[in-house]
Amino acid sequence: MTDHAAAGTPALEGFDAWPPDEDTLRCPFRYFEEIRDQAPVYRYREPSPEGVVTYLVTGFEECASVLTRADVFVNDLSGVLPAFEANAVPSPRPGVPTFYEDRNVFFADGADHKVKRSWVLQLVERDRLESFRPMVEEVVDGLIDAFAADGRCDFRHQFTDPMALHVVRRIMGLPEQADPLIKRLSAVLSVADNNPAAPQELLDELRESWMGMLELCVELVERRHAEPVENDYVTDVVRLQVERDGALDPNALAKHLTVTIFGADHAMGGHLADMLARIGRDPQLQERLRADRSLIRQFMLEALRTESPVPWLFRQCVADATVGDVEIPAGSLVLVATIAGNHDPAEFPDPASFDVSRRNLERNQLTLGRGAHRCAGAQMARLQADVTVNKVLDRLRDIRLDEQRSDLRPEPSFGFRVPTAVHLTFTPEDSA
Secondary structure, eight states: OOOTTTTTOOOOTTOSSSSOOHHHHHSOHHHHHHHHHHOSEEEOSSOOTTOOOEEEEOSHHHHHHHHTOTTTEESOOTTTOHHHHHTOOOOSSTTSOOSSOSOOTTTOOHHHHHHHHHHHHHHTOHHHHHHHHHHHHHHHHHHHHHHGGGTEEEHIIIIIHHHHHHHHHHHHTOOGGGHHHHHHHHHHHHHHTTOTTOOHHHHHHHHHHHHHHHHHHHHHHHHHHHSOOTTOHHHHHHHHHHHHHSSOOHHHHHHHHHHHHHHHHHHHHHHHHHHHHHHHHOHHHHHHHHHOGGGHHHHHHHHHHHSOSSOOEEEEEOSOEEETTEEEOTTOEEEEOHHHHTTOTTTSSSTTSOOTTOSSHHHHOOTTOOGGGSOTTHHHHHHHHHHHHHHHHHHEEEEEEOTTTOEEEEOSOSSOOOEEEOEEEEEEGGGO
8 A cells, every 4th residue: 555645756846735726726637637647646745724634636546436435435524624614504493403414415424415315306306307398498598588689698697697597496486586695605605615715704705695595495495384385396305304304394404405506506507608618619519519419418428527517526534545555544634626537538538628429428427426425416407408508509500609708717716617708609590
C-alpha cells in the first residue's frame, strides 16, 4: 500500500491545499490532469485550517470506488467541512418532533437516506413522469414564444433560469409568488455552498433564504395533509410519511421539498445552458441532432460527461480504507472530483473531444453519481432536456452562439458549473 504524499511523491506546486484559486475553480481541467498524472488519489500537503487531512480523487476507477462504498465514505460532513455546518438551518417548526435526522437527502446516510430517497423516487415513477410531459412542453413553448420572433435571445435569462423554475413550481403546486424565493435561494447557495471563505453576511443571507423557502414548504405540507389533492406529488409524499410514522413531520418534509426544488432548479439550468451553447457552436452537431433525434439522449449524456453541472462531491471517510493503492485514514475529508473522473483518458479516450458516439455513457459517466446516492432525479432531468432540445430544434433554425456577447466560463462557485452568459441567434421556423 502506498500513501502518495507520505511515500515521497513529489509535492505539486500550487497543490498545497483545497480549494485552488477562483480561476482554477472555473476551469479545473488542467489542474486535475496534472494531479491525476502523478497521483489519482492525492493527499494535500497541508490539512485544512481545522486540521482535517484532505484527499482529492481524480481517477475514474478511484472516484467510482469511493462513491460505491457508502458505508465507509459517508455524506455526513459534520466535523470535516466547516461550510457544511455553517450552512445548517433550524427547523421551521421547532416545537414539533421529527422522526428523522436533521439532514436532507443529499447528505443523509443509511436508513434515513433510504426513506428520504424513496420520497424523491415518487417524483420519477414512470406514469407520473410521463404525465408531466405535456406541462413541460407547454412551459418550453411559452418561453420560446416570448423571444422566437426576435431572432436572438439571452438563453440563460430568457429560457434556462425560468424554465426549470416554472416546471418545479408547477409540479409542487406552488404559487407564482414562490419564484423570487426559489431564485434567491438558488443564487445564494451557488456561491455559499461548500465555500470555506463565505463571509458571515453571506451565511446570514443563506439562512434567511432557507427559512423563507422552508416556511413556504411547511405551509404547503400542512395544506396537503389537511386537504389532499389527487395525483399530486406533495400529497403522495405526505401520505407516505404519515403512514410510516403515524403523524405528520412538517420539518422533515419541508426540508425535503426545499432541497428538491433547489436541485431541480440550479443544476438543471446549468445543464440546459451548456447543451444549447454546444448546439450553437457546432453546426454539424446541430444538423445531426435535427436529422436524427435518437442521438439526443447520447448528446445529453456526453454533455453531462464533459461539463458536469455538479463537478465534485464531498465525503467523510469514517473507517480506514484503501482507494487504488492509497490508504485513507478515518476522519479524512475526501473530495471526489467526478468531473475529473469523466475526463480520465484511461476510461474516456481523447476526453476533451465531444463525441455523441461514445459507448457506455449511460453506465460509465460519473456526473449522476454511483451506488446508493446515484441521482434519484435523473429521469426528470432527462425529460426536461429531451423536451427542450426537441422543441428548440423544431422551432428554431440556424442556431448560432453569439460569441461576443456570451461568456461560457462557469460563474464562480464551489459546487456548481453554470455558464455565465449564453446568447443565441437563430431563424424562427415560421420564417425559414
